[in-house]
Amino acid sequence: MLINLKDYMLPCFSKTFFGIECLGCGFQRSFLMLIHGDFLGSFKMYPAIFTLLGLFLFILINFKAKFKQSKKIISSLAYLNLSIMIINYLIKINY
Template structure:
């Protein structure tokens, strides 16, 4: 299992897509760092993943909650979608402002 994960992370590292916004305009987009964050997360580097893209882990948790909720209806669907996405978009906007400022 570990060698499969290692092969996947090596392949992902070698095949990262360039950010079209950053290469065209010269300014990072709100999703810059997502690929590096996912690779760091697959390698078990949690803190590095958060530094690259702080919203990735909340996005994964939210997606898992949506899937679980679809199956077992644990939480009211509209609340989960509404407040989960509000939380995730807040993280994206705040981290993007921080990235542009510092």
């Protein structure tokens, strides 16, 4: 039995109530595209998808195998993701 995940997507409250997209708008749709194998479409929808998943994966691995510089790596990946999200947001609102 295949579940249609589009039926379970959460609406963006910022976009719903204020009409303004947030930094996370597009993540769910991008993730669904990634699951279906559309890597380029996923990246175009939400460019931070791959680095964000890399961050989550590193955090999960770090729970099991502790790295010496884990705090530095996690903060660097978080800043990278935030930068990509902000740049993507600025591009979206200007076009």
